[in-house]
Amino acid sequence: NEKYVKATELLAQLMPRYRATEKAENLNWLNAQSYFKMKDYFSASTYFKSYVDTYPFGKYAEEATFMGALCDYNISPRAELDQENTRNAIEGFSLFMTRYPYSPRIEECKKYMKELQERLVEKSYLSAKLYFDMKQYKAAITALTNSLKDYSDTEFREEMMYLRLSSLFQYAENSLAVRQKERYQATLDDYYSFMEEFPESKYSRDVKRIFQRTSEYLKTGNIEPVANNQ
Structure with a gap:
């Protein structure tokens, strides 16, 4: 690493001096490479992108x-x-694939992008689950619906759909009586969507309980709302 530190120090002195010369391009490239070798990825990213902006061809x-x-x-x-x-990073790899569609690195880019997309999916899932854990069911419903829409093929799909169903149910349970019917109906609709996708779900026991409670209300209409009316 020490030799790359010295290289960046030397290049910092040379680059202004040769800015308008033919050597400038090579110096900028070497500077970015040196920071990358030092594993200073923040600086290296800046310098690689600066090189592309300055020398697009x-x-x-x-x-x-x-x-x-x-x-x-x-x-x-x-x-x-x-x-x-x-x-x-996703934007960068996508840009690379657009500009250089025949590059031998296309498959490598796809691999990185898949991994990065999964990280975004997990972030989305964790954020939505946090609302559920905090019993902020209305926010959880919105967050989970958005996550399922944006990342429809996520490995977390079953759990996210279960959490949305459970959130809808809890939201209905805690609602004012005048709002319960429509919210229990939304719960029932979501129940059927869940069962269509996951008929043998690991959450089947709780899902069945939600269905029974929801059906009971929609048939009789006499379940009183619990605390924390919304």
């Missing part, structure tokens, strides 16, 4: 486009944290 433009996205991939955090760098 330069001899290292293709490699720099890929490396900029790879830097963002390397600093993409675990799902619990903010996913700005994850989105930046």
Whole structure:
């Protein structure tokens, strides 16, 4: 790492001096590469992208486009944290695939993008589940519906659909009497959607309980609302 630190220090002195010369492109490329070798991915990402902006048709433009996205991939955090760098990496790999559709790195880009997309899915799932755990059922319904729409083929689909059904049920249970019928009906509709996709679900016991309670209300209309009216 020490040699790359020295390289960046030297390049910092040389780059302004050769800015308007033929050597500038190589110096910018070497600078970005040096930061990457130092594993300073934040700086490397900035310099690779700066190279592409300055030399869009330069001899290292293709490699720099890929490396900029790879830097963002390397600093993409675990799902619990903010996913700005994850989105930046996806955007970067997508840009690379658009600009260089015949590159031998296309499959590598697809692999990275799939992994990054799953991270966004997990983030979306965790955020929605947090609302459920906090008993903020209305917010949970909205968040889970959006997550299921945006990431329809997620590995968390069964649990997310169960959490939405449970949220709808709890929202109905805790509603004012005048609003319960429509909310229990929404619960019943969601129950049928859930059972259509997951007839042998691991949540079957609780789903059956929700169905029985919901059906009882819709048939008799005499279940009193519980606390925390909404």
